[in-house]
Amino acid sequence: MLSVRALQKSYRSGPDRVSVLRGVDLDVAPGESVALTGESGSGKSTLLHLIAGLDAADAGEVRFGDTLISQLSDAGRAAFRRDHLGLVFQQFNLIPSLSVADNLAFQSRIAGRHDAAWQAELIERLGLGSLLKRYPEQLSGGQQQRVAIGRALAVKPLLLLADEPTGNLDEATADEVMSLSRDLVSRTGCGFLMVTHSARLAAMLDRRVHLHAGLIA
Numbered sequence: 673m674l675s676v677r678a679l680q681k682s683y684r685s686g687p688d689r690v691s692v693l694r695g696v697d698l699d700v701a702p703g704e705s706v707a708l709t710g711e712s713g714s715g716k717s718t719l720l721h722l723i724a725g726l727d728a729a730d731a732g733e734v735r736f737g738d739t740l741i742s743q744l745s746d747a748g749r750a751a752f753r754r755d756h757l758g759l760v761f762q763q764f765n766l767i768p769s770l771s772v773a774d775n776l777a778f779q780s781r782i783a784g785r786h787d788a789a790w791q792a793e794l795i796e797r798l799g800l801g802s803l804l805k806r807y808p809e810q811l812s813g814g815q816q817q818r819v820a821i822g823r824a825l826a827v828k829p830l831l832l833l834a835d836e837p838t839g840n841l842d843e844a845t846a847d848e849v850m851s852l853s854r855d856l857v858s859r860t861g862c863g864f865l866m867v868t869h870s871a872r873l874a875a876m877l878d879r880r881v882h883l884h885a886g887l888i889a
């Protein structure tokens with residue numbers, strides 16, 4: 673479903689260009705969960721941003737089925753992201769002026785794919801029922817994270833992309849959120865690609881890939 677081929681990205685650093693990704697190949701199948709590890713600065717977030725279409729690659733391909741993301745315009749990538757991808761990044765990016773209920777439904781409504789029964793199930797599984805009228809600033813970090821995961825899954829994405837999603841949580845909460853995410857991912861059959869520094873969390877997923885020196889080992 674996700675197919676990344678020969679992906680390259682460099683950044684300008686003063687007069688030089690620093691090559692971060694030097695030809696990355698990666699596949700994620702429907703229903704498969706993959707941990708992306710690598711030392712700090714190895715380019716994990718860069719790769720996630722390119723897959724999400726938040727930035728453009730210098731060369732190479734990002735493909736979802738027949739859709740070649742890497743050749744879409746900025747607007748085309750934004751529309752694809754809105755309709756088909758679920759993102760959970762380190763800053764949960766909840767909308768401060770919207771209640772939990774409206775944050776959960778926001779993306780799926782814009783995508784025209786709001787499913788009230790599915791949203792109700794997510795609310796129950798994520799334990800958000802008593803929080804629906806609150807605003808993001810009234811939630812703990814773990815609660816905000818559960819809302820971010822619910823919002824990402826509400827759209828029934830092709831792929832759930834998560835960047836250190838449990839970074840701010842204690843071990844027990846992180847484990848609970850992880851097993852819940854895995855469960856929901858296997859229920860919907862979407863792919864799951866998660867950046868983590870934790871070998872323990874990586875071991876909870878189907879497969880682990882390691883980014884080193886600009887390549888996936």
Ligand SMILES: Nc1ncnc2c1ncn2[C@@H]1O[C@H](COP(=O)(O)OP(=O)(O)OP(=O)(O)O)[C@@H](O)[C@H]1O
Pocket residue numbers: 683684692710711712713714715716717718719
């Ligand atoms: N917009 C940018 N402009 C210039 N350099 C950048 C930019 N974004 C990232 N970099 C550089 O690219 C390299 C890879 O960064 P990236 O954030 O992808 O790594 P990472 O593996 O996610 O790191 P960490 O685990 O510390 O979050 C780093 O050297 C970083 O400084």
